[in-house]
Amino acid sequence: MTGWLSPAEAQAVWLSLKVSALATVVSLPLGIFVAHALARWNFPGKQVLNGLVHLPLILPPVVTGYLLLLTFGRKGVIGAWLDQTLGLVFAFRWTGAALAAGVMAFPLMVRAIRLAIEAVDPKLEQAAGTLGASRPWVFATVTLPLILPGILAGSILAFAKAMGEFGATITFVSNIPGQTQTLPSAIYAFLQVPGGEPQAFRLVLIAIAIAMTALLLSEWISRVVARRIAGA
Amino acid sequence: MLSVALHHRFAGFTLDVRFDAPPGLTVLFGRSGAGKSTVVQAVAGLLRPDQGRVAVADMVLTDTARGVFLPPHRRRLGYVFQDSRLFPHLTVRQNLLYGRWFAPRGAPAADFDRTVALLGIGPLLDRRPGALSGGERQRVALGRAFLAAPNLLLMDEPLAALDEERKAEIMPLIERLRDEARVPILYVSHSLPEVARLATTLILLDEGRVARQGPVAALLSDPAAAAALGLREAGSLLTARLAAQDADGLSRLDHPAGPIWLPRVEAAPGTPLRLRLMAQDVMLALTRPEGISALNVLPATVRDVHAGQGPGTLVQLAIGPDLVLARITRRSAEALSLTPGQQIFAVLKAVSVAPGNIGPA
Numbered sequence: 177m178t179g180w181l182s183p184a185e186a187q188a189v190w191l192s193l194k195v196s197a198l199a200t201v202v203s204l205p206l207g208i209f210v211a212h213a214l215a216r217w218n219f220p221g222k223q224v225l226n227g228l229v230h231l232p233l234i235l236p237p238v239v240t241g242y243l244l245l246l247t248f249g250r251k252g253v254i255g256a257w258l259d260q261t262l263g264l265v266f267a268f269r270w271t272g273a274a275l276a277a278g279v280m281a282f283p284l285m286v287r288a289i290r291l292a293i294e295a296v297d298p299k300l301e302q303a304a305g306t307l308g309a310s311r312p313w314v315f316a317t318v319t320l321p322l323i324l325p326g327i328l329a330g331s332i333l334a335f336a337k338a339m340g341e342f343g344a345t346i347t348f349v350s351n352i353p354g355q356t357q358t359l360p361s362a363i364y365a366f367l368q369v370p371g372g373e374p375q376a377f378r379l380v381l382i383a384i385a386i387a388m389t390a391l392l393l394s395e396w397i398s399r400v401v402a403r404r405i406a407g408a
Numbered sequence: 409m410l411s412v413a414l415h416h417r418f419a420g421f422t423l424d425v426r427f428d429a430p431p432g433l434t435v436l437f438g439r440s441g442a443g444k445s446t447v448v449q450a451v452a453g454l455l456r457p458d459q460g461r462v463a464v465a466d467m468v469l470t471d472t473a474r475g476v477f478l479p480p481h482r483r484r485l486g487y488v489f490q491d492s493r494l495f496p497h498l499t500v501r502q503n504l505l506y507g508r509w510f511a512p513r514g515a516p517a518a519d520f521d522r523t524v525a526l527l528g529i530g531p532l533l534d535r536r537p538g539a540l541s542g543g544e545r546q547r548v549a550l551g552r553a554f555l556a557a558p559n560l561l562l563m564d565e566p567l568a569a570l571d572e573e574r575k576a577e578i579m580p581l582i583e584r585l586r587d588e589a590r591v592p593i594l595y596v597s598h599s600l601p602e603v604a605r606l607a608t609t610l611i612l613l614d615e616g617r618v619a620r621q622g623p624v625a626a627l628l629s630d631p632a633a634a635a636a637l638g639l640r641e642a643g644s645l646l647t648a649r650l651a652a653q654d655a656d657g658l659s660r661l662d663h664p665a666g667p668i669w670l671p672r673v674e675a676a677p678g679t680p681l682r683l684r685l686m687a688q689d690v691m692l693a694l695t696r697p698e699g700i701s702a703l704n705v706l707p708a709t710v711r712d713v714h715a716g717q718g719p720g721t722l723v724q725l726a727i728g729p730d731l732v733l734a735r736i737t738r739r740s741a742e743a744l745s746l747t748p749g750q751q752i753f754a755v756l757k758a759v760s761v762a763p764g765n766i767g768p769a
Contacts, residue, residue: 299493305480306452306487307556308510313481317506321497404497404536 185375187354188362189382195270195358196338199278200331203285207330211289212315216298232344233283241347244276248348272349273356277338285334292326293319325398332394336387359383410434410560410592414450414460423447423457423616432608433586433593435624437600437637442613444596448562451594452487453480464560464592481510486553488563492545494537500548501533507556517557518588526588527551527581543574547581554585561585561593567602576764579605583768600641604628604684605767612636629731631714631722634687642687642722644733647769650679658703658758664728669703669758673766680769687722687735689760693753694744704756708732713746725754 181189213219214226232240248255248266258264266272296319304314320327342360349356351365363379366372410429416422423443427434436444449455451462453469456477462470469478486507494503504524508517524530527547537545546566553561566582567575583606586593597603603610607624612633620633627633629644648661648668659673661681673681696705711731712724721741723734734754746752 297493299489299491300495302454302480303487303489303493304495304506306454306483306485306562307507307552308481308484309506310479310481313510318495318497 181378182375184353185362185379188357188359188379191270191273191354191357192339192359193386195274195277196335198271198274199281199338200285200335202274203278203282203334204327204331207282207285207334208289208327211286211293211330212319214286215290215293229286230283232280237280237341237343238347240279241276241344244272244279244344244348248272248275266349268349268352268356270349270356273345273358274338276344276348277341277358278334280341280344281334281337284337285330288330288333289323289326292323292329295326296322325401328397328401329394332390336390339383339386339390410451410462410464410594412447412451412460412462414447414457414462416446416450416455416457416460421616423450425613425616425618427611427618427621429592429594429611430609431590431592433582433595433606434609434611435595435597435603435607436611436613437597437603438613438619440598441615443616444598444613445564447613448564448594448596451560452485452562453478453483467559484511484515484557484559486556486558486561488546488549488553488561488566490565490568492537492542492549494540494545494548494552496537498536499533500529500535500537500540503537503548504529504533504551504555507552507558511557515557516590518554520555523551523555526584542570543577546570546574546578550578550581550585554589558591560591561589563593563595565596565598567597567599572764575602579764580767582606587768600637600643601684601764604643604645604765605682625731629724629733631712631724631733634714634722634733635716639716639720639735640688642733642735643684643765644687644731646683646685646727646730646732648681648683650675650677650681652677663706663730665706665708667704668706668756670761670766671759671763673763675768682767682769683761684765685732685756685761686765687733689756690725690732690734691755692723692725692734692736692740692744692746693755696753697755700755701757702755703758706754706756708752708754710746710748710750710752712748713741715741725752727754 210229246252250256250259250267255266266275301314301318304318309317340360345358346361351357351361359379363376366376413426415424423446425447436447438444446455450457457472459472460470468476469483470476511517527550529547529551532540532544567578586606595606603624610622610624610627611618612620614636619636620627625645634642648663650659650673651662652660654660657672658669661668661670706727708725708727710723711726714722715738716722719737721736721738723736723746725732725734
């Protein structure tokens with residue numbers, strides 16, 4: 177990799193993979209929970225939660241980034257508290273890039289999983305209940321396996337979105353090589369300097385390759401899962 | 409023993425039922441909209457009644473007066489749905505074992521291999537529900553409920569979605585489960601043939617109320633209940649023991665009132681059989697008829713003559729220990745001047761008892 181890519185480029189690719197993976201993995205349990213709540217429960221404030229989840233999809237990414245800076249920055253309400261109690265700092269760190277990517281990708285993840293949950297016949301869950309399974313067990317043994325394709329699709333969509341996240345990231349954690357310079361930030365940076373185009377182009381190719389791989393992988397996995405469920 | 413008392417008000421419909429289901433299979437029978445499925449859902453805990461009490465043996469499932477309402481998963485049920493509701497992501501074997509996994513340790517459970525053999529689903533164990541036919545699915549659903557070590561089996565029209573051939577296949581299996589199960593079975597149906605074959609106890613629901621209830625043979629032979637059950641399909645039960653297979657393809661059954669010949673019944677000699685005699689197939693004669701093609705002539709005593717609204721009359725007969733209904737015209741009833749206590753003869757063609765109307769007693 178180093179033979180073909182410069183250390184700075186390799187670093188950006190590696191950082192992006194790390195940021196997107198962390199963003200996807202950490203937001204997945206919360207995504208499943210929120211999707212389940214939106215799909216199956218009725219509670220006051222449901223529409224508010226729905227709106228909140230979808231906000232990053234419609235707000236300008238710069239606005240989301242700035243709001244993150246306000247709340248999770250060193251002086252932000254949550255940021256300051258996390259810094260003091262857990263020593264966890266987001267601002268201008270790669271973890272902050274993961275937070276920004278996770279927030280931006282969250283609506284896509286929730287939408288995919290929510291659709292999958294809504295497609296599960298509640299009668300099956302009812303049947304599981306009559307056979308002695310409590311609600312958590314019904315979820316673990318019936319709902320979860322049945323929405324697996326949706327979870328995979330949502331995760332890969334979120335991962336791809338995280339890989340491409342630019343506006344909120346650069347606003348929240350800036351564009352520090354080796355620290356917070358993700359693939360899109362690096363492409364942007366290379367395009368700002370004269371003669372940087374070949375480097376930018378290499379990164380563009382890598383971005384396309386990663387996105388295509390993710391897409392094909394998800395197609396293949398969901399086909400395997402669907403075949404397993406269809407029987408034979 | 410299952411005891412049920414429910415009161416629940418829906419928009420435009422009030423359910424108000426009270427009944428006991430003794431061991432064996434209790435059929436909730438009634439028109440659609442009579443509240444049959446609602447009762448089963450309330451027993452299962454899928455519906456919380458306004459008022460009521462549901463108890464199986466000494467286990468109270470619902471008691472609104474004391475604020476008791478067990479969620480479905482703590483009721484120890486086996487519920488067979490009309491649409492089998494098998495888990496599509498699990499194999500047949502995993503489906504069958506699903507309930508057992510949640511049953512308390514040491515619960516008296518049916519033997520897995522024995523149940524699989526009884527239902528004839530051995531070759532299906534490693535398949536998934538998506539690859540099964542409707543009849544196969546329903547067999548697996550029966551096995552899944554039965555193997556969950558339930559205290560109570562609920563069956564909500566388990567045969568309704570199947571064609572006649574599948575029904576004929578599965579009915580004997582339900583009969584065997586009924587005889588194997590040590591727990592009460594509550595069975596929803598709107599099919600009289602099913603009632604006649606399967607029921608021990610019959611509960612007739614009408615507009616959310618219990619119209620009649622009692623042992624199935626008594627209710628099916630009650631002229632007063634016939635209208636509610638459906639006159640065209642009126643028929644009563646006769647219990648006889650298979651005695652011999654004759655060389656010409658007929659089977660001889662022994663009944664206290666005399667022998668009965670039917671087209672070949674496949675069963676071991678000595679097997680007690682339950683026959684459903686359609687009321688419209690039973691002819692009456694004042695003297696033992698001679699020179700008649702019908703093979704079965706049984707001495708009978710008139711118990712009741714029940715004239716209906718139209719031109720028909722229902723006659724209740726005692727044939728040995730059994731009560732049997734005959735549906736004749738009022739004109740014939742008047743011509744024979746039938747009166748209770750009269751000794752007459754019931755005439756029955758051998759071929760008038762369809763194979764589907766014969767089952768183990």
